[in-house]
Amino acid sequence: MTSPNRPLKAVPVRHYGRWAAAAAVLALAYLYATTVLASPNLEPATIGRYLFKDYVLDGVRTTLLLTALSMAFGIAGGILLAVMRLSANPVLRVVAAAFVWFFRGTPLLVQIVFFGFLGALIPRLTITVPFTDLVVFDQPTNAVMIGIVPAVLALSFNEMAYAAEIVRAGILAVDPGQTEAAYALGMTPALSMRRIVLPQAMRVIAPPMGNEVITMLKSTSLVSVIAGRDLMTAVQTVYAENYKVIPLLCVAAIWYLALVSALSVLQYFIERRFGRGQRAVGGVR
Amino acid sequence: MTAMIHAEGVRKTYGHLEVLRGIDLTVAPGEVCCLLGPSGSGKSTFLRCVNHLETVTAGQLRVDGELVGYRRRGEKLHELRPSEIAARRRDIGMVFQRFNLFPHLTALGNVMEAPVRVLGETRAAARERARALLDRVGLADKADAYPAMLSGGQQQRVAIARALAMRPKLMLFDEPTSALDPELVGEVLDVMRALAADGMTMLVVTHEMGFAREVADTVVFMDGGVVVESGTPAQVLGDPQHDRTRAFLAKVL
Numbered sequence: 001m002t003s004p005n006r007p008l009k010a011v012p013v014r015h016y017g018r019w020a021a022a023a024a025v026l027a028l029a030y031l032y033a034t035t036v037l038a039s040p041n042l043e044p045a046t047i048g049r050y051l052f053k054d055y056v057l058d059g060v061r062t063t064l065l066l067t068a069l070s071m072a073f074g075i076a077g078g079i080l081l082a083v084m085r086l087s088a089n090p091v092l093r094v095v096a097a098a099f100v101w102f103f104r105g106t107p108l109l110v111q112i113v114f115f116g117f118l119g120a121l122i123p124r125l126t127i128t129v130p131f132t133d134l135v136v137f138d139q140p141t142n143a144v145m146i147g148i149v150p151a152v153l154a155l156s157f158n159e160m161a162y163a164a165e166i167v168r169a170g171i172l173a174v175d176p177g178q179t180e181a182a183y184a185l186g187m188t189p190a191l192s193m194r195r196i197v198l199p200q201a202m203r204v205i206a207p208p209m210g211n212e213v214i215t216m217l218k219s220t221s222l223v224s225v226i227a228g229r230d231l232m233t234a235v236q237t238v239y240a241e242n243y244k245v246i247p248l249l250c251v252a253a254i255w256y257l258a259l260v261s262a263l264s265v266l267q268y269f270i271e272r273r274f275g276r277g278q279r280a281v282g283g284v285r
Numbered sequence: 286m287t288a289m290i291h292a293e294g295v296r297k298t299y300g301h302l303e304v305l306r307g308i309d310l311t312v313a314p315g316e317v318c319c320l321l322g323p324s325g326s327g328k329s330t331f332l333r334c335v336n337h338l339e340t341v342t343a344g345q346l347r348v349d350g351e352l353v354g355y356r357r358r359g360e361k362l363h364e365l366r367p368s369e370i371a372a373r374r375r376d377i378g379m380v381f382q383r384f385n386l387f388p389h390l391t392a393l394g395n396v397m398e399a400p401v402r403v404l405g406e407t408r409a410a411a412r413e414r415a416r417a418l419l420d421r422v423g424l425a426d427k428a429d430a431y432p433a434m435l436s437g438g439q440q441q442r443v444a445i446a447r448a449l450a451m452r453p454k455l456m457l458f459d460e461p462t463s464a465l466d467p468e469l470v471g472e473v474l475d476v477m478r479a480l481a482a483d484g485m486t487m488l489v490v491t492h493e494m495g496f497a498r499e500v501a502d503t504v505v506f507m508d509g510g511v512v513v514e515s516g517t518p519a520q521v522l523g524d525p526q527h528d529r530t531r532a533f534l535a536k537v538l
Contacts, residue, residue, distance in 0.1 A: 181381060184377070187402065
């Protein structure tokens with residue numbers, strides 16, 4: 001007999017699948033512990049010793065600097081390219097499309113090596129005023145392409161191409177009625193783009209752009225092929241000397257993972273900021 | 286006196302589709318003109334031509350004496366630059382069927398945006414006037430609300446305040462109540478009625494026959510891209526001369 005005031009008593013559904021999954025995970029964890037963690041070559045003590053070494057921290061700083069600079073240039077150039085691609089001017093459209101085609105169509109690694117050896121293609125960088133003898137700028141390429149300059153150039157140009165596509169998609173996602181309303185208020189196309197369309201496009205742009213930042217942080221490791229002074233270059237230099245390859249790769253992995261985790265938290269707050277005014281509480285749109 | 290809107294043989298074609306087939310229409314300053322007609326009759330297209338959101342294919346369209354979208358130099362017509370077109374639109378307010386409020390700005394931000402960015406008013410002056418305009422449309426307490434938090438009727442009233450913030454000499458309304466729930470139509474029409482009483486020149490595309498009869502000075506009935514008949518509300522709505530007008534009114538009244 002059940003009385004209306006007493007909670008119902010029933011045998012709950014048994015989730016056998018969960019037990020099976022837990023068993024499988026335990027088995028795999030055991031395998032992992034006995035093979036990877038127990039390997040004598042992992043050397044946790046070595047990892048700990050190198051994790052906060054000066055040159056590793058310098059590498060982390062350079063990696064962060066490369067990421068920040070390349071994303072800043074990449075996003076700025078990407079917005080420019082996206083607006084050019086959507087422009088009424090056919091010259092700008094073709095130039096932007098060609099740029100995206102080239103830098104998206106060749107591997108980033110090739111671009112990095114290319115910028116690293118730019119001096120082999122163009123020995124001197126010279127800018128003159130056409131049809132005159134005026135020289136605005138004249139330097140050997142290798143004197144300009146020093147430090148992180150070639151790495152930043154390669155990463156930025158590559159990022160511009162991808163950012164352009166993301167920004168373009170964001171602009172196209174904004175209701176055309178928004179542009180009409182801006183025009184009807186007497187705004188010029190440029191003002192309407194800057195004040196009305198782009199701020200709304202940011203909501204669509206922010207999530208994939210957060211992904212781009214994370215991808216960029218890891219892609220900077222590729223500049224180790226031109227001795228880019230980044231985190232990856234730092235650990236490579238060390239294990240080239242002491243042959244402790246695995247512990248030092250673990251050092252790099254730990255740092256990348258920590259930085260990406262921090263960026264993910266940042267991404268959450270940025271997306272929330274650009275979602276302002278968009279959480280509908282009824283009404284149209 | 287210069288007509289506020291003067292259209293002569295205005296045509297608009299999209300490829301082979303002729304949407305406007307020679308519209309002649311004049312709206313005097315201070316006049317309220319309602320455009321009626323079945324959907325697809327070209328009334329919204331004509332309204333959009335007036336502030337150059339659509340370009341006219343043939344004919345002449347003048348607003349306050351100036352050609353829309355062109356400048357005449359001698360015998361030749363010259364297209365206006367985008368900045369010149371934008372400058373002409375400043376004096377023409379427009380209210381859309383779907384409101385088109387800027388969702389990333391508050392109600393107050395929506396009203397302030399153009400005075401600050403287009404007219405170069407100071408933020409303080411623009412804010413003060415924006416508050417007064419929101420008060421005028423009965424939404425003083427919603428200044429800090431984002432559009433998504435407002436009902437359709439409230440959004441449309443903010444949209445009217447936003448257009449008025451530019452101190453327009455002409456207001457265009459493109460089916461301003463068609464996207465609203467029936468019980469919200471009245472509050473928007475009340476604002477428009479008050480605006481008409483203040484002497485604003487208005488061109489209104491609408492299906493609200495009651496509003497047309499009560500507020501309009503002129504009613505224009507369009508069908509198939511032409512003006513079928515026009516006159517006072519009493520003439521067009523009360524004693525239509527054409528079969529097409531009668532058929533339309535029989536359906537909507």
